[in-house]
Amino acid sequence: MIDVHELDVFVLWGSAVTFLAILAVRLSSRTRLPSLLLYLLMGALIGEAGLGIAFDDAELAHSLGFAALILILAEGGLTTAWSDVKPAMKLGLSLATVGVVVSVAVVAVGAHYLLGFSWETAVLLGAVTSPTDAAAVFSVLRVVPLPKRLTGALEAESGLNDAPIIVLVTIIATGALEEHSIAYNVGLVVFELVVGLLVGLGVGYAGSWVLRRAALPSSGLYPLAAMVLCLFAYGSAAAVHASGFAAVYVAALVIGNADLPHRAATRSFAEGVAWLAQIGLFVMLGLLLSPGRIGWDTIGYAVVAGLVLTFVARPISVFVSSVVRPMPPRELAFVSWAGLRGAVPVVLATIPLAEGATDARDLFDIVFVLVVIYTLLTGPTLPWVADRLGVTVRDESRGLDIEAAPLERIVADLLQFRIGAVSQMHGVEIGELRLPPGSSVSMIVRDGETLVPERRTVLKHGDDLLVVAPRRERAATEERLRQVSERGRLAHWLPQGG
Numbered sequence: 001m002i003d004v005h006e007l008d009v010f011v012l013w014g015s016a017v018t019f020l021a022i023l024a025v026r027l028s029s030r031t032r033l034p035s036l037l038l039y040l041l042m043g044a045l046i047g048e049a050g051l052g053i054a055f056d057d058a059e060l061a062h063s064l065g066f067a068a069l070i071l072i073l074a075e076g077g078l079t080t081a082w083s084d085v086k087p088a089m090k091l092g093l094s095l096a097t098v099g100v101v102v103s104v105a106v107v108a109v110g111a112h113y114l115l116g117f118s119w120e121t122a123v124l125l126g127a128v129t130s131p132t133d134a135a136a137v138f139s140v141l142r143v144v145p146l147p148k149r150l151t152g153a154l155e156a157e158s159g160l161n162d163a164p165i166i167v168l169v170t171i172i173a174t175g176a177l178e179e180h181s182i183a184y185n186v187g188l189v190v191f192e193l194v195v196g197l198l199v200g201l202g203v204g205y206a207g208s209w210v211l212r213r214a215a216l217p218s219s220g221l222y223p224l225a226a227m228v229l230c231l232f233a234y235g236s237a238a239a240v241h242a243s244g245f246a247a248v249y250v251a252a253l254v255i256g257n258a259d260l261p262h263r264a265a266t267r268s269f270a271e272g273v274a275w276l277a278q279i280g281l282f283v284m285l286g287l288l289l290s291p292g293r294i295g296w297d298t299i300g301y302a303v304v305a306g307l308v309l310t311f312v313a314r315p316i317s318v319f320v321s322s323v324v325r326p327m328p329p330r331e332l333a334f335v336s337w338a339g340l341r342g343a344v345p346v347v348l349a350t351i352p353l354a355e356g357a358t359d360a361r362d363l364f365d366i367v368f369v370l371v372v373i374y375t376l377l378t379g380p381t382l383p384w385v386a387d388r389l390g391v392t393v394r395d396e397s398r399g400l401d402i403e404a405a406p407l408e409r410i411v412a413d414l415l416q417f418r419i420g421a422v423s424q425m426h427g428v429e430i431g432e433l434r435l436p437p438g439s440s441v442s443m444i445v446r447d448g449e450t451l452v453p454e455r456r457t458v459l460k461h462g463d464d465l466l467v468v469a470p471r472r473e474r475a476a477t478e479e480r481l482r483q484v485s486e487r488g489r490l491a492h493w494l495p496q497g498g
Contacts, residue, residue, distance in 0.1 A: 017042065021279040036136065036282050036342050037375060040368075043286015055287040058353040065347035068281035069134075069162065070248055074230035075274030076134045076159050077252025079267050083475065085152035085253075091325040092156025095335075097193075099317035100161050103130040104168070106313035107305065114308070115301055121359045124172055128349050128367055129309055130317075131165045133342030134158040136379065144383050145392045150331060154338055159253075162344060163246040166351075167192050173352035173360075196243030197250055203233035204254025211260050222262040223269030226255050259471070278343070285346045285368070293365055302369035310374055314339045330389040337385050340378060341371050413474050414442075415467040417481050419459060424488035425481075431455040432489045439469040439477045 024038045046053050055061075085092065107126030111117045117125065137158040167189050207229035216222060233251035234244035252270075260266070318336045327335070349367040352360040386392045419425050430441055430453045444451040445464040451457070459465070469477040 017046065017283060018276070018279055021283065022275075025275075036278070037372060039279055039282030040286040040289075040372065043283040044289055044291060045286075046283075047287045047289065047291075053287065055284070056290075058288070058350055061284060061288050062347075062350040062354040064284055065281060065343070065350055068277040069245065069344065069347060070231065070234050071227075071277040072134050072274050072281075073159060073162070073245060073249045074227060074252045075270040076155065077230070077249045077254075078226060078256035078270040080155055080159070080253060080256060082253065082257040084148045085156045088149045088152035088325070089156055091149075091153040091321065091327075093160060094321040094324045095153065095157040095318065096161035097164060099157070099321040100130050100164055102317040102320050103309070103313040106316055107309050110308035110312065111305055114304055118358070120172065120357075121363060124169065124352055124357070124363060125305060125366070126313075127165055127169045127172065128351075128363070129305065129341065129345045129370060130313070131161040131344050131348070132158040132339050133344040134162070136340035136342035136375070137338075144386055146334075146386060147331075147391065147393050149327075150335065150338075150391060153325075153335060158340075159249040160246065163193055163196060163243040164189055165348065166245060167243065169348050169351050173355040173357045192241070192243040193246055194242075195240060196237045196246030199237040199240070199242060200233050200247035200250030201254065203229060203236060203247065204251040204258075207232075207251070208255055208258035208260060211255075212258070219262045219265060222260065223266040226252075226260070226266045227270060227273060229255060281343050281347070285343060288350070289365070289368055293361070294369060298362070298365050299369055301366045302373060305366065306370045306374045309370075310339075310378070331391055334386060334389050334391045337378060338382060340382075341374060343371075345371055412468055412470050415465075415469055415474070415477065415481075417465040417467060419461055419463045419465070419485070421461055423461065423485045425459050425485045426461045428459050428484060428489045429455070430457045430459070433480065433484055435467070435480055436469070436473040436476045439467060439473055442466050442468050 021039055021042060024042070025035050027038065045051070047055065104123065104126040107129060108119070108122040111122035111125045112119055115122075132154070137154050171185055171188070207226075211222065211225060211229075214225075216225070230248050230252045234248040237247035238244040256263075256267070256270075315333075315336045318332055318339075322332055345367050346364075349360075349364040353364050357363075383392075433441070435441075441453050443466040444453050444457070444459070445466070446460065446462070465481075467477060467481070
């Protein structure tokens with residue numbers, strides 16, 4: 001309980017820290033340092049070793065961490081295009097299940113035999129460090145020009161792999177693993193995942209049906225309704241002892257891809273909420289850290305465990321998971337390197353801390369240091385690794401949903417397409433694009449100036465095209481633009497690669 005004066009102080013300092021965290025995003029983009037590291041540092045600076053604000057309530061951190069993850073997963077689903085993740089869903093689901101099991105096993109073996117940890121602590125370490133972080137994946141990969149099959153697989157993995165791991169960590173931390181048979185525990189994990197997915201699908205489709213027919217009096221109510229439905233999916237699944245995290249992501253994915261009014265406003269609102277959740281989560285986790293406990297032994301354990309995770313467990317888990325959808329070695333190598341860890345492992349480490357498990361405090365410190373070190377290693381190097389492996393793509397159209405007219409009457413998307421330096425679209429006239437019926441180039445941005453094109457307007461390198469396409473023709477429009485970019489004005493007659 002807090003009184004009005006304490007609330008005033010909290011609002012003052014909370015708003016100041018949040019505003020500084022927002023400004024830190026700019027610094028993060030310039031220095032290529034992941035923003036989560038800056039937020040963790042801010043939390044540590046205002047904690048007991050800095051300004052002296054003490055925070056050691058593991059149960060509260062556990063609850064608030066889960067609340068933040070719910071919002072982050074909801075944003076991930078609401079802003080993910082189903083067309084991007086659908087081709088890679090098999091691989092993403094395999095990474096989130098089979099891959100997680102393999103990763104946990106490999107890290108646990110390494111921690112037991114290399115670091116001398118007990119099997120319980122070794123398995124906990126493997127479990128909390130195996131899932132990738134949705135916030136890190138969604139924020140980093142969407143600015144790297146990658147094929148949709150790669151981004152789709154990684155986004156699906158990060159959105160789905162929290163659910164089985166949370167169940168596993170909870171079972172181990174509470175001692176339930178020793179009370180029941182392996183078959184019972186495996187069945188429990190499968191039950192929670194399957195029922196959670198079904199609840200998410202049910203809430204997503206039912207909620208979308210209601211919103212399409214609700215005719216709410218204010219556009220601002222639609223984003224709020226979409227987010228509330230995602231929270232309702234989580235609560236509904238949790239009420240029947242199923243995975244709320246699986247439910248919230250699937251429900252958000254369904255709602256975000258439904259033909260609903262004010263979709264752009266909904267996505268913008270979800271992004272803002274997710275940023276607020278990330279800032280609060282990372283700063284809180286930084287507060288929970290006690291730098292005085294971090295010694296060279298903790299750093300050494302974190303480095304060794306991270307080496308096993310990054311260079312052994314992750315590659316093996318990706319290779320095994322790819323059986324369902326084989327990929328070229330260079331793409332598998334990138335997926336392996338792009339297993340970004342962020343706040344999720346640290347949040348999961350609060351579960352055994354809250355349950356009072358053996359060596360839980362040491363485990364939290366090791367996981368914290370591991371996340372910091374290997375986020376610094378993998379996050380900033382992703383664009384370089386993608387270029388070196390040759391998996392980046394250029395001249396790919398990017399869909400931007402806007403609301404130039406009410407979406408209830410005009411179901412269309414605005415596509416942005418940049419003509420790169422090697423594109424064969426240079427010299428092609430607008431009329432020679434032969435876009436699908438209903439699609440048209442509405443504007444060209446050239447050298448910072450806008451140009452309303454005519455049929456005989458000639459396209460040039462560096463042009464940005466804004467193309468309006470009916471949603472039913474979007475895929476065909478994007479494919480046609482790619483064809484002309486690769487093969488020029490004769491793409492309609494030339495064979496692939498001609």
